[in-house]
Amino acid sequence: MTGARMPAVVAADLRKSYGELKAVDGVSFTVAEGEFFGILGPNGAGKTTTLEIVEGLRKPDDGSVTLLGESPWPRNPALLPRIGVQLQASSFFEKLTAREQLRTFGSLYGVGPAKADEMLELVGLTDKADVQENKLSGGQRQRLSIACALVHDPDLVFLDEPTAALDPQARRNLWDVLREIQARGKTIVYTTHYLDEAEILCDRVAIMDKGRILAMDAPATLVRGLDAxxxxxxxxxxxxxxxxxxxxxxxxxxxxxxxxxxxxxxxxxxxxxxxxxxxxxxxxxxxxxxxxxxxxxxxxxxxx
Missing domain, CATH: 3.30.70 (Alpha-Beta Plaits)
Structure with a gap:
């Protein structure tokens, strides 16, 4: 954490097991308001399970989480307008255009229809506003998914591998979107397999494996510590x-x-x-x- 910023996320000794598998094994971290925080790790490291616990989508076996000063579990309706979640597998309403998708998501939070066009501009989809979601490219669908997570103007945004399966150009375009989100003062917590983008985008990263955090710091600090x-x-x-x-x-x-x-x-x-x-x-x-x-x-x- 830097300066005097307040913590947006506090995770303390989180644990989650499935039989003999310890998916999350004593994970603790704090994310400051306005910070871009990455959770990195190989397949099966526990990244997504950790994120789902922090988001309040999954109950931990032990440990605690506070988001913006409140507990997300049991389901906390007071928190929902303040957080945005983009999952690995996004689901959209069938046969709706990009603009209609955003208006529908926004209506769930009491957001007026005009907000949809603002979000389309933010993620570079203004020219695709009237295109049905199933006719968008993979990169365009990813950007629409992020727009849906942001349409209600949350303070804290969770993104689970938002650039997965994108071509290099689409991935770089999405980096610009993520920078713009942070520039608006939002806190971002995300997972990725792409180490180059984490090094560029993140203020700090936590490297996980086998359910535990192995290292956590600013990317440049971790690189210097390697003494390579x-x-x-x-x-x-x-x-x-x-x-x-x-x-x-x-x-x-x-x-x-x-x-x-x-x-x-x-x-x-x-x-x-x-x-x-x-x-x-x-x-x-x-x-x-x-x-x-x-x-x-x-x-x-x-x-x-």
Whole structure:
């Protein structure tokens, strides 16, 4: 949490088991008002179950949750106008256009019909207002689903893998929508499998596996804590291997048919030396990312 912002979400020691499976095993976190908070993890990590407990859709075996100062379980009607939920699998009313979908969802919260057009503009669907939902593309349906979760202007928004199965262009467009939502002062809690977008969008992330939080902090802080080496990649022939190994700060040099890769934990003197040698053309510098942190914590084995 940053500054003096009040907590929008407080989850304390949440637990949920199904037989021998501990889907959520002692999860605790706090989300500040206005924060963009991500829950990351491999398949089966417990992300969706945790989110459903926090949203008040599922009762925990133990632990407690408060949203905006109130408990979401048992079902709390006073909270419903203040939270918006977009689930992994969204359901729409049959044979309604995008505008009619939004007007119908809004009417459930006493929202007037004019709000529908505002939300269509927010998610970039104004030109699809009169198109039936089943004729929209996957990315357009995802944006409509988020609009339905926001039509009543909630303070706190939950999004479960909102960019799943979208093509790269649709995913980037949705990033702009999510940034605009946060810019309006909303608190966002979401899950994703895309580590690059979490690193860009989130103020903080929690990395989960096997029902537990393994690490939680700002993405940049987690990356710095990994203390991973920097890789400097040169085009093949730009520098001899022996010369590269003699540069101050170089830990390892590898060469293949297309490139020479220098591994270092002191990139500054390495890059300075390469500049002096005129070897910067085509150079690439690769530092650690949130994905490296994720794999270091959860392992690299395939998850079904």
């Amino acid at each position: 080496p920097t890789r400097v990649i040169l085009q093949s022939g730009a520098l001899d291997v022996v010369d590269a190994e003699g540069i101050e700060g170089v830990d390892e040099v590898q060469q293949d048919e297309v490139s020479l890769t220098i591994t270092t934990r002191r990139p500054a003197p390495v890059l300075s030396d390469l500049a002096d040698r005129g070897a910067l053309d085509g150079l690439q510098v690769r530092t650690a990312t949130l994905e490296d942190v994720f794999l270091n914590l959860t392992g690299r084995e395939y998850r079904a």
